[in-house]
Amino acid sequence: MKVNFTKSECLVTNDKDEVLMKGVRSKDNCYLWVPQESTYSSTCLMTKEDEVKLWHQKLGHLNLKGMKRIISKEAIRGLPKLKIEEGNVCGECQIGKQTKMSHPKLQHLTTSKVLELLHMDLMEPMQVEGFGGKRYVFVVVDDFSRFTWVNFIKEELATFYVFKYLCQRLQREKENVIVRIRSDHGRTKVMMESINVVIDDSSVDRVTNVEEDVGTSLQQTDVTEDVIDKESNIESGGIDYEDSQANKG
Incomplete structure (x- = not known):
């Protein structure tokens, strides 16, 4: 060439x-x-910008009806006689017209007792490891009392077992049962509709040998010690706002 x-x-x-x-x-x-x-020039190298679109942008994204009125009355000097067809859609205008519905803050609690609804979230692994190589942070919040538990976990697979131990302990201490749990990332609907968590003393026999179950299913992931040592995972990470306020008073 x-x-x-x-x-x-x-x-x-x-x-x-x-x-x-x-x-x-x-x-x-x-x-x-x-x-x-x-x-035989290649037409792919040629571009033609729509004049209607250009003038629409120059006029501050004026609607087509307004542009027709301006052209008919010759209100703008130098504006050509543009042929405006119905159905032209501006992408920027469509995005600008979109609105987001706000969720009003509730003035009252939707729960009437502790453990009626638990919010939980597993944070992404941190770059800096904690003691024992723990990188995951598992947070559980009671909707009624705002009681919060923070658990540090080494492997993601141990989250379920840590939560089971936590549920057992809470129901014994509060003498109440857990009714609902709610999590994020699209799993809220599934849990709300299909899971009713009730872990009481009658279910102890199902989780008494958790050490054996964990050792069998998670032996290759090297998380057995984290699940068995439930006290270090749950009690050391618990934050009781009620007790802290009482101590301050």
Whole structure:
């Protein structure tokens, strides 16, 4: 491919001296590419911007109905007679018209007792490991009392077993049962509709040998010690706001 410049034009030719593109020189020494009907110029290199869209943007994204009125009354000097067709949609205008429904803050609690609803969230692994190589943070919040437990876990697979131990202990201490649990990342609906967590003394026999179950299912993940040592995972991470306020008083 060759590019030849002259005083009046610029020609782009191939190895066979066929003209592919032609540019006309302007007063400011710029070359404007013009289509050549007699050549096999590629149309993929040519673009044509819609004048209606350009004027729509210049006028601050004025609606098409308003543009028609301006053109008919010749209210703007220099505005050409544009042919505005119905159905033209501006993407920026559509995005600007979208609104987000706000969720009003509730003035009252939706729960009437502790352990009726628990919120839980497993935070992503931290870059800096804690003591014992623990990188995950598992947070459980009671909706009624705002009682919060923070558990530091080494492996993600141990979250379920830590939560089971926590549920057992809470129901014994509070003498109440857990009714609902809620989590994030799209799992809220599934849990709210299909899971009713009730872990009382009658279920102790199902989790008495958790050490054996964990050792069997999680032996390769090296998280057995984290699940068995439930006191270090649960009690050391618990934050009781009620007790802290009482101590301050």
